[in-house]
Amino acid sequence: MGDSNIIIELKNLTKRYGYGDAESYALKDFNLTIRRGEFIMIMGPSGCGKTTLLNIIGLLDRASSGEYFLNGEDVAGISARRQAKLRAKKIGFIFQNFNLIEDLPIIENVALPLVYTGYSKTARLKNASSIISRFNLQEREYYFPYQLSGGQQQRVAIARAIVGDPEIILADEPTGNLDSRSSHNVMEELKAIHSEGNTIIMVTHNPALTTYATRVINMLDGHIDTDIKTIADQNLPQPISVKIKNRKVKPEVVLGEIEPSKKRRRRKSHRRKK
């Protein structure tokens, strides 16, 4: 594990469904190494295990056997609580059907991952607001998801995925429900996020989108069929550390700077004048 640029390493990963006669494999002895800053597109026919792979990488699902190293740490057998923590801090999800909470306004949807990483409400909304304005949706902060178009909803979902500043962004056919114009917008956003040094793993059916990727993987029946890199490893964009660090918003006025004695005297003289 000497190479700190390797962010994900999967070894002999197997995902089995059912037992006995009904046994089937979504992934079989799957090996994959992903470097920091890669933009990977995973393609392949339906049922070849793309989504299962994404769910396992995203710690939503567990493999039946095999090893999974995230940042050099073995995460295959960790507790559900620890999985949730890693999900909140390191991973951002983007789904085909957006998966926004219908009852919450846009800003709270975007702020959702921050709820589980211990931000105060003001800090959450502040961060969410700045991310939303990046996607040019600032006028719609308090709209509800059903009031937005599909493309806008997906941009909100992307905003939610990156608000916690994760290292890995997993996208499961993010353009599947969008028209070509919206999907172009979405891809441009993803490209911008990638250029900031984020690792993106995206599942898609659309071959036209592979131009955005640095690496294209074709899957077939639970294993890798072809694996093509379009950019050499050393040319991958590396993260610029622009992190959101203010966990709790500090008061803007520092109390020590006010001189209480002076203020008091002024008040007294004011009274005397009366």
Next chain:
Amino acid sequence: MALLFKTHFRLAKTSIKENRTRSFLTCLGIAIGVASIVLILSLTGSVSNLIKNEANEIGSDLIVVRPVSKKDSISNIIAEFTSSNTFEQSSLSLSDVTAISNIKDVSAVAPIVTSTNTVGSEKNTFSSVPVLGTSPDFIKIEPLALRFGTFFTNGNKEKGVVLGHMLSLSMFNTINSTVGKTVTIMGERFMVVGVLDEIEESINFDNVDFNNALIMDTESLDKLMGSTQVQQINIKAANTDSLAAISDEITAKLKENKSGDENFTVAYGDDISHPASSLFMIVSGILALVAAISLIVGGIGVMNIMLVSVAERTHEIGIRKAVGASSQNILMQFLFESLILSVLGGLFGIILGYVLAFLLSIITPFAPYINWQILVVTFVTTIIVGIIFGIYPAIKAASRDPIESLKHYR
């Protein structure tokens, strides 16, 4: 952690607000259960308060000796009420009364012996009249006022009796000229020497309905019946400072009398005010049970609504888990919601209960009784109900598989 609690609280508030009607009806279920508990606690409190007030009226120099019977077990109480035998095997006897009256610093001793008997006047006879046997000292201890005549004294106690207000009315149709008339009990003739004034409180620490009672001397009653059971002994101390010393002495004397058995209690001060009637305790116990059942029904309502809420929000649970919520986070979110529902219902119920208690006080002598114990008990109960009936839906929500939940649509 505190931050997350705040967030859960906020989430629960939003969710409850969104489903206003549903939440209100659920709260109402809890509120009705809590209201009935509050009402019953208020009633029991107010009854013991009445007795306490009466004891205070009598003065702080009162000591009461009561037998400890097997009455405490429920089967004995039921046996007592189902059998026609109203005499209870008491551990106190007339010799105990004599023993107590010999103790110095005791200024007056009055035993309470109750029986029912057939009492006859010139015109007609009355069956099942409560007959109270006591001593002439009784009037020194009890704050009873006589409307006409006097209480019987050591001089005329053998043949003199005192009638309750209602009893006088029903036997002689009058209270004015009852004094001097004759009543017949078991063939013996007695003269009425006094008539009691009407008593408004129907509950007292002697557990005797004075309005309908005939009061006579214990010794005469003893002769008449052959044997008597002393139900209670009221003692007036000469001064209030030595109550503890006197009660200790009484305990020692009676123990000696009974060759070491301590089958009686000596009470003074606030201890006297414990409701004397076991029937009353049974009735309030049963009422409390009914109230508890209605609270359980309310709790089931909370559980039902929470299960519906979990089913409706499966998709949301999936999203929350995907963005980093742990199962514990989801559990707390739903548990908070059910807690808030039941605590809201509880607060509503406390108010409702006291409104009912107030309405009841208009037609009965029971004033609404508020103390912090009742409030704490009901509040803690609602929290427990919220947790008990909220934990299952919350666990169900927390154990949802995120991948399956994400596929779930409303």
